[in-house]
Amino acid sequence: MSTKSVTLKSVTKTFIDDQNKFVHAVSDVNLVIKQGEFATLLGPSGCGKTTTLRMVAGFEEISTGDIFFGEENVNKISPNKRDCTMVFQSYALFPHMTVFENVAYGLKIKKLPKEEIERKVDDIFAIMNLTEHKTRMPSQLSGGQQQRVALARALVMEPGVLLFDEPLSNLDAKLRLLMRDEIRRLQKRLGITAIYVTHDQSEAMSMSDKVIVMNKGKIEQIGTPQEIYQRPKTKFVADFIGTANFINGKISKVTEDELFIQTEDSVLKAIRHGDFSVDDAIQMVVRPEAIHLLEEESGEIKGKVVKSVFMGQTQDYEVEYNGVNLQVTVHNPMGERIYQVGEIVSLHFPRESLHVI
Numbered sequence: 001m002s003t004k005s006v007t008l009k010s011v012t013k014t015f016i017d018d019q020n021k022f023v024h025a026v027s028d029v030n031l032v033i034k035q036g037e038f039a040t041l042l043g044p045s046g047c048g049k050t051t052t053l054r055m056v057a058g059f060e061e062i063s064t065g066d067i068f069f070g071e072e073n074v075n076k077i078s079p080n081k082r083d084c085t086m087v088f089q090s091y092a093l094f095p096h097m098t099v100f101e102n103v104a105y106g107l108k109i110k111k112l113p114k115e116e117i118e119r120k121v122d123d124i125f126a127i128m129n130l131t132e133h134k135t136r137m138p139s140q141l142s143g144g145q146q147q148r149v150a151l152a153r154a155l156v157m158e159p160g161v162l163l164f165d166e167p168l169s170n171l172d173a174k175l176r177l178l179m180r181d182e183i184r185r186l187q188k189r190l191g192i193t194a195i196y197v198t199h200d201q202s203e204a205m206s207m208s209d210k211v212i213v214m215n216k217g218k219i220e221q222i223g224t225p226q227e228i229y230q231r232p233k234t235k236f237v238a239d240f241i242g243t244a245n246f247i248n249g250k251i252s253k254v255t256e257d258e259l260f261i262q263t264e265d266s267v268l269k270a271i272r273h274g275d276f277s278v279d280d281a282i283q284m285v286v287r288p289e290a291i292h293l294l295e296e297e298s299g300e301i302k303g304k305v306v307k308s309v310f311m312g313q314t315q316d317y318e319v320e321y322n323g324v325n326l327q328v329t330v331h332n333p334m335g336e337r338i339y340q341v342g343e344i345v346s347l348h349f350p351r352e353s354l355h356v357i
């Protein structure tokens, strides 16, 4: 299987809606997905992720810009000639064909010899444990099984690029988790380049080498799941991925690797990433699990507990600090001191947990 990189250069898509108005669905998207990489387009409904994927597949013509598979510009190549296959949310299996015939269909169209088709389909069935369902009709399979057949049908074509359009949305929560693992396992095993569209952040975080966060047709940030979570570039990214607390402040001192930030009543220290100057008004992002709560007398920075809820695996707090309610999560609270509503606590912000945007 010769997998390919995918490059988007200044790609835009403008639609004209029913009222003859322009809709800028995708604006100036630049992106490189390396060979064998699993990249996820993530963002809220309407951010342009499906349109981007459909342009890669060739289902949607691009308005301006270029798309490359490897070195080849595919702008003018029709979808059926592009070296990619798409797995859809709706499975899109042929209801009148058996599982075997569904998976063999694309190879038949390609006019491969019968024996080769049988060998390839059998191989993919073996990899995916689908052999026992070979002679069944799609209607005799569960949703999860149907989606696995749809995945087998895409993989058997040995495409240069594999595309996924929210493939797990129709499955129940437990099956979604299993399928995530299965897709990722197969993608790694085959070393195939994959582009995956979802609005589910945990899906994106758990599967991807690279996450591309989109908002209003533009890319907000590209990074590994860790980078996106720990070092969001914008407020939008911080807010969209996980739970984020925001603290306003002003830079009071800059050293080679640290920032000192003056808040209303205290000075906090953060690790410096990027260029900042003294007096810059900034906002810090801090995740709920990164804030430590200590007894009142243990530190200088004080807050008041306004909510304290036992959630089993965690104790979730809201702590009022400088007029803002911070979300604080303590994992594995067994054996930890539980603070009650109304108590004054000390807040500790480890410097690596404060990220300045």
Ligand SMILES: Nc1ncnc2c1ncn2[C@@H]1O[C@H](COP(=O)(O)OP(=O)(O)OP(=O)(O)O)[C@@H](O)[C@H]1O
Pocket (backbone or CB within 6 Å): 015, 016, 017, 023, 024, 025, 043, 044, 045, 046, 047, 048, 049, 050, 051, 052, 199
């Ligand atoms: N054929 C079309 N004609 C007009 N506008 C369109 C068309 N297709 C998409 N749009 C608009 O383009 C924007 C981006 O749509 P797109 O489907 O790419 O978003 P999305 O992020 O995939 O959202 P969702 O998760 O809801 O599918 C939206 O404002 C949408 O209404």
